[in-house]
Amino acid sequence: MWSLADFRFDETIDAAEVYLNRGDGFESTARDEAIAFAHERGANLVAWWPASSEAGDPWCIVAKVSLPLRWEQIPIGQSAVDERLWFDAPCGKRDFLVGSGNTFVGRMAAWCPHQAVSYNVSRSEMGAMSEESRYFVAGFLAGNAPGYAVDADGEIDDADLAAWRAATDRFRRTGFWYGRWGTCQVCGCVLLPDTCDDRCHEHSTVDV
Ligand SMILES: [Zn+2]
Ligand SMILES: [Zn+2]
Known part of the structure; x- marks a missing residue:
C-alpha cells in the first residue's frame, strides 16, 4: 500500500501538465489551469496515484483535501479465530492460521491460544493440519509466489x-x-x- 507521504495535490503535483476530466474525458491540461478549475469548485486537484518516472504526466481528479493530511479512520474489527484452521504447531499443541505474515514470502500469521501470542509460520514448520488449513495454505502460497522476471x-x-x-x-x-x-x-x-x-x-x- 502507498504511504501518505506520496499523496500529492495542488502545487505539490510536480508536473507542468496533468490529465484531467473536465466533463469530456481525460485531457492534457496545464497543471495551474487544472488547479484553478478545482479551486473554482471549492476543491483541490489530487494526483490519482503516486507518480512513477516512466508513467508520464499524472492523472488527476478534483477532490476536497483538508490539512494536515490524515488517513481515513475505521474501527478495527477483532476478527475471530476460525477453529477449523488448526495445525500442529511448534509449541506442541494446536494453533490456528489467521492470515498473511506480511514479512517474507510464504510466511503466514498464526495464533497460539496457549501462550496467547501471534507469530509467523511457514508451511515447513507446520505438522498435521485440518483439511481447511491445507487449502488455506495452498491458496496462500499460490497467491504469494513471486512473479517471473520481465x-x-x-x-x-x-x-x-x-x-x-x-x-x-x-x-x-x-x-x-x-x-x-x-x-x-x-x-x-x-x-x-x-x-x-x-x-x-x-x-x-x-x-x-
Ligand atoms: Zn500453541
Ligand atoms: Zn550441481
Missing part, C-alpha cells in the same frame, strides 16, 4: 521462465522462498531462488 522490453527469457515454473512449483510444496543467489558446490550451477541449499537437486546427495 526485461525492459517486456520479454521473458525461456530459461528464466522454466526456472520460475520450477521454483514456484517447489515453493507451493515447501512454502519456503530464500530469495538470495546461491550456487551448487558440486557443479557450479545457479540455484533456484527458493532454496537455501548449497547443492543443486541433481547433486543433493553427492559428497564434495
